[in-house]
Amino acid sequence: xxxxxxxxxxxxxxxxxxxxxxxxxxxxxxxxxxxxxxxxxxxxxxxxxxxxxxxxxxxxxxxxxxxxxxxxxxxxxxxxxxxxxxxxxxxxxxxxxxxxxxxxxxxxxxxxxxxxxxxxxxxxxxxxxxxxxxxxxxxxxxxxxxxxxxxxxxxxxxxxxxxxxxxxxxxxxxxxxxxxxxxxxxxxxxxxxxxxxxxxxxxxxxxxxxxxxxxxxxxxxxxxxxxxxxxxxxxxxxxxxxxxxxxxxxxxxxxxxxxxxxxxxxxxxxxxxxxxxxxxxxxxxxxxxxxxxxxxxxxxxxxxxxxxxxxxxxxxxxxxxxxxxxxxxxxxxxxxxxxxxxxxxxxxxxxxxxxxxxxxxxxxxxxxxxxxxxxxxxxxxxxxxxxxxxxxxxxxxxxxxxxxxxxxxxxxxxxxxxxxxxxxxxxxxxxxxxxxxxxxxxxxxxxxxxxxxxxxxxxxxxxxxxxxxxxxxxxxxxxxxxxxxxxxxxxxxxxxxxxxxxxxxxxxxxxxxxxxxxxxxxxxxxxxxxxxxxxxxxxxx
Amino acid sequence: xxxxxxxxxxxxxxxxxxxxxxxxxxxxxxxxxxxxxxxxxxxxxxxxxxxxxxxxxxxxxxxxxxxxxxxxxxxxxxxxxxxxxxxxxxxxxxxxxxxx
Numbered sequence: 001x002x003x004x005x006x007x008x009x010x011x012x013x014x015x016x017x018x019x020x021x022x023x024x025x026x027x028x029x030x031x032x033x034x035x036x037x038x039x040x041x042x043x044x045x046x047x048x049x050x051x052x053x054x055x056x057x058x059x060x061x062x063x064x065x066x067x068x069x070x071x072x073x074x075x076x077x078x079x080x081x082x083x084x085x086x087x088x089x090x091x092x093x094x095x096x097x098x099x100x101x102x103x104x105x106x107x108x109x110x111x112x113x114x115x116x117x118x119x120x121x122x123x124x125x126x127x128x129x130x131x132x133x134x135x136x137x138x139x140x141x142x143x144x145x146x147x148x149x150x151x152x153x154x155x156x157x158x159x160x161x162x163x164x165x166x167x168x169x170x171x172x173x174x175x176x177x178x179x180x181x182x183x184x185x186x187x188x189x190x191x192x193x194x195x196x197x198x199x200x201x202x203x204x205x206x207x208x209x210x211x212x213x214x215x216x217x218x219x220x221x222x223x224x225x226x227x228x229x230x231x232x233x234x235x236x237x238x239x240x241x242x243x244x245x246x247x248x249x250x251x252x253x254x255x256x257x258x259x260x261x262x263x264x265x266x267x268x269x270x271x272x273x274x275x276x277x278x279x280x281x282x283x284x285x286x287x288x289x290x291x292x293x294x295x296x297x298x299x300x301x302x303x304x305x306x307x308x309x310x311x312x313x314x315x316x317x318x319x320x321x322x323x324x325x326x327x328x329x330x331x332x333x334x335x336x337x338x339x340x341x342x343x344x345x346x347x348x349x350x351x352x353x354x355x356x357x358x359x360x361x362x363x364x365x366x367x368x369x370x371x372x373x374x375x376x377x378x379x380x381x382x383x384x385x386x387x388x389x390x391x392x393x394x395x396x397x398x399x400x401x402x403x404x405x406x407x408x409x410x411x412x413x414x415x416x417x418x419x420x421x422x423x424x425x426x427x428x429x430x431x432x433x434x435x436x437x438x439x440x441x442x443x444x445x446x447x448x449x450x451x452x453x454x455x456x457x458x459x460x461x462x463x464x465x466x467x468x469x470x471x472x473x474x475x476x477x478x479x480x481x482x483x484x485x486x487x488x489x490x491x492x493x494x495x496x497x498x499x500x501x502x503x504x505x506x507x508x509x510x511x512x513x514x515x516x517x518x519x520x521x522x523x524x525x526x527x528x529x530x531x532x533x534x535x536x537x538x539x540x541x
Numbered sequence: 542x543x544x545x546x547x548x549x550x551x552x553x554x555x556x557x558x559x560x561x562x563x564x565x566x567x568x569x570x571x572x573x574x575x576x577x578x579x580x581x582x583x584x585x586x587x588x589x590x591x592x593x594x595x596x597x598x599x600x601x602x603x604x605x606x607x608x609x610x611x612x613x614x615x616x617x618x619x620x621x622x623x624x625x626x627x628x629x630x631x632x633x634x635x636x637x638x639x640x641x
Contacts, residue, residue, distance in 0.1 A: 417562050437624045440593060444628075447595055451561060503596035503632055510631030 020046035021139055022067055026056040026085060027074030027101065032124065036072060039128050045135070052078040053085045065093030066146070070138040072122070075102050075109065083109075086118055095145035097138035101126065158222060159191075161229070177207055178282035182399055183389040185212075186363050190343075190382040197224025198341045198383035201232050203239050208283030211245065214339045214385055215275040216294060218315075227260075227271060245277035245290060249316065249323040253292075256317030272317040276310055276339060277326075280387070285331040290324045292316050295345055298355055299329070299337040300402055303518050303525055304469040304481035309337065333391040334398040336471075343380035356402035356469065357426070359384045402471040403430045409465050410458025410484075413451055420447050426470065431478070434530065441511035442478065442528050448504040449482040449524050457484030457522065476531040477513070483523040542567055544574035549582035551575065553605075555591050559598025567601060584609050589620030594628060606638050617641055 023045050025036050033049050040047040048068070050056035056077075060068070071089055073082040086098045100113040103124045110121045119141055120134050173185060187200050197217030205211055213235055217224040231252055238248045252273065261270050274293035281288065289297060293315025296308040313324030338359045347362075348354050362384045390398045404426040408419065423446050427439055434442075446468065453466035466484035473479045508515055513529040543554040553571060557563050575581060586605060588594070594602075602618065609616035617639040621629060629635050 414562070417560070437627075440624050444593060444595060447560070451595075503599045506632045507596060507628065510628070 020044060021069045022046045022048055023135060023139075024056065024059065024068045024071040025049045026053065026071065026077055026082070028052060028076075028078045029074060032074065032101065032126065035126060036131070039131060040135070043132055053080045053088075056085055057088065060089065060092060065089065065096050068096060069142045070135055071096060071098045072135070073098055073100055073118075075100065075106075083112060083116065086113070087116060090117055095142055095149065097142045099134055099138055155222060158225060173210070174204070177204060177210070180393065181282055181389045181391055183387065184399065185385070185387050187383070187385040188363050188365070189384075190362070190365075191225075192343075192381055197221075197228050198343065198381040199228040199232055200339070200383055200385050201235060203236070205239075205279070208281060210280045210282075211239070212278045212280070212339060212385060212387070213245075213275065214278075214294060214341065214383060215273055216341045216343075216381065216383070218269070218272045227273070231273060231275075245279060245288075246323065246326060249275065249277065249290065249292060253316040253323050257320055261317055270317065272315040274315040274342075278309065278337075278339060279326075280331065282331070282389075287329045287331050287337075288326045289329070290326040292324050293318075295340055295342055297337050297339045299332075299335055300356065300400065300469065300471070301332040302334040302398055302400060302473065302479075303523060304402070304471065304479070304483070305518070305523070306469075334389065334400060336386065336388045336400040336402055339383075339385040341381060341383040343382035344384055346380055347382065354405045356471075357404045357406075359386055360401065360403040360430070398473055400471050400473055402469055404470040405467065407465050407467040408450070408454065409462050410454045410460050411462040413454040413460060416447060416451055416454075419450060423468075423470070430470075430472075431530070438528065438530070442480065445508045445511050445526055445528075446480055446482075448507055449480070449526065452504055453482050453484040453524075472530075473527070476529060478528040478530055480526045480528070481523050482526075485522065542570045544570070544578065546578045546581070549580060550585055551578055551581045551583070552585045552587055554587045554589075557591070558593040558595075559588070559591055559601055560593060560595045561597040564597050564601040568604070571605065581614060583615040583617070586616075586618045587620050588618060588622075588625060591620075591625065592622070594625055599628075599632060599634065602634070602638070615639070 021044075023040055025033060025040075025047050027033055027036075027049075028051050033051070037047050037049060048059060050059055071086070073086050075082045077085065082100055086100065089096055089098055094117075097119040098117075099120045099122055100110075100118050101122045101124055102109060113121055119138050122130065122134055173183060185202065189198060189200065191198070197219055198215065199217075200212070200214045202213070203211045213232075215228060215231060217227045217231070234252060234255075235248055238251065243251075252275075256271060256273060264270070272293065274291075276289065276291035276294040276297060278297055279288040287299070287309055289309040289311075290313075291297070291310030292313045294310070296310030296312075299307045299309055301307075307329060309327065309329055311324045311327050314321075316323065336356070338356060340355065340359060344355070344358060344362065348358050362382065363386060388399050388401065390400075404423070406419070406422065408415075412419070420443055424439070424443055427434060427442065431439075450466065450468060454460065458464035458466055464485060466482060468480065468482045470478065470480050508524075508526060511528070512526045514527045516525050517523065518525065542556055545552050545554070551574060553574070555567070557567075559567070575584075584605060586602060606616045618629075619641040621640060626640075629638075629640065
């Protein structure tokens with residue numbers, strides 16, 4: 001038996017290819033060459049012989065290393081080491097199996113050969129059966145490695161195609177679209193493997209309506225990517241024929257139910273599609289959203305009032321029931337909304353309402369710096385889309401960028417130092433140029449507002465909660481909104497009774513540029529001017 | 542917090558922020574120091590090392606002031622950072638307390 005062993009089945013030259021498989025034989029021993037030439041021809045291979053390493057190099061350079069499926073190499077060839085030409089071949093084609101032929105038992109040489117990646121060693125005088133077993137295995141190994149490389153390259157190509165269909169960054173909306181609004185659209189996609197099943201596509205319906213479609217095909221492999229591409233094609237085609245989102249949804253639902261899943265083999269798992277259609281009608285100031293098995297998009301208005309735009313319904317392809325009807329919501333003058341796959345929900349973790357914060361971090365994630373983003377705990381494809389808008393006639397630059405959200409139970413007030421540290425970290429990351437004094441002032445106000453919300457609004461109870469959202473409004477304002485569902489409080493410090501000095505309110509009034517309370521949701525909104533005169537270079541940390 | 546006495550002045554060196562999570566402990570340390578070091582004619586709160594003072598921290602300082610007044614002692618604050626000085630101005634504490 002030859003040294004080493006093969007786990008891959010040997011492939012005969014007749015079975016494996018139409019053309020005879022070429023074997024490169026490099027040796028200066030005439031008897032060996034004649035034997036190999038004869039035996040290999042008899043067994044259907046096409047041997048090419050080289051009596052010195054120079055000619056072997058010439059053959060490989062002229063014909064290409066991939067024209068051979070195996071190289072049989074003598075120990076010494078016209079004064080040159082066989083290991084030397086073996087190493088040279090490996091540099092040109094690491095997939096080409098190389099077998100060293102040795103005249104005697106030289107264990108040191110055999111070890112060196114195997115350590116440098118040669119696939120086997122044949123002992124001379126050569127036994128014909130051993131030769132054919134060895135060559136068959138070596139050829140199979142070469143073909144397997146080349147097949148793997150080809151499949152990997154094809155997967156990369158598919159990934160590139162998916163990236164062309166679902167590009168990261170800022171899809172450009174033409175200036176003629178919704179001219180009464182400033183708007184910014186961003187998206188980013190992080191597949192777990194190659195292409196993945198999450199997707200995003202946007203379509204301009206007319207000069208006032210924009211349709212955003214996000215989806216998630218079950219699984220996150222090439223198959224899922226293939227189906228998502230098919231769905232995107234169907235969307236594009238049907239939209240060109242003026243189909244409505246509901247019609248597209250219903251059509252693909254029927255396709256999955258009665259064609260795709262009905263044709264599956266017994267061992268195939270059912271394929272489903274979670275999808276969300278969001279039509280933004282800037283002309284009529286309305287949002288129409290339908291989501292089937294996909295997380296509901298979330299919107300914040302300029303007072304950080306949170307609205308879920310979608311509905312709860314099973315994904316397409318599961319049950320033969322009508323798809324979710326569209327839900328209509330008024331479009332505020334200014335706002336921000338995010339659409340995200342459940343892969344992002346997994347990253348949010350511990351039940352805090354940190355979707356906007358996580359989305360902002362992901363949209364800021366730089367390639368190569370994944371460890372610093374929430375993605376270090378990614379277990380599923382992650383897709384995030386964000387749309388910000390502000391009506392130009394509102395007379396102020398109010399594009400909103402929410403970057404931190406949290407929700408705490410009323411009994412968490414004893415953790416206030418820890419919560420303050422979390423806010424501090426968010427400010428340091430998102431507003432690195434903030435001067436120290438301003439940062440401390442903001443933190444102090446956040447602390448006071450949160451403590452007030454927990455202790456008074458929530459009455460310190462575990463079954464009540466409060467939330468805090470931080471957002472940049474335009475370029476020079478930070479807005480922090482703290483909301484609880486408890487009793488409203490009076491923002492006028494002079495109205496307090498009992499001789500108690502309401503230091504918390506005085507602090508908040510003193511450090512903010514404006515401070516208001518919305519009546520709808522008992523939300524305290526604190527604005528801080530970021531371009532304050534206090535932004536002293538010497539004060540930066 | 543470290544406490545030391547110079548002549549009849551009790552000096553309280555605050556070494557941590559004066560916030561809702563620290564003031565109860567600081568109040569106990571203050572009372573213990575006072576017990577140990579009587580007689581005291583003046584109490585000084587040295588806040589040089591204090592970065593943040595929240596509303597409970599302000600209440601703590603006002604409490605020290607009231608306690609001093611009730612016992613015919615002087616009370617003063619020294620070492621306020623510009624940030625904390627601004628905070629005191631914001632809540633008009635400077636009108637009632639002596640700041641050095």
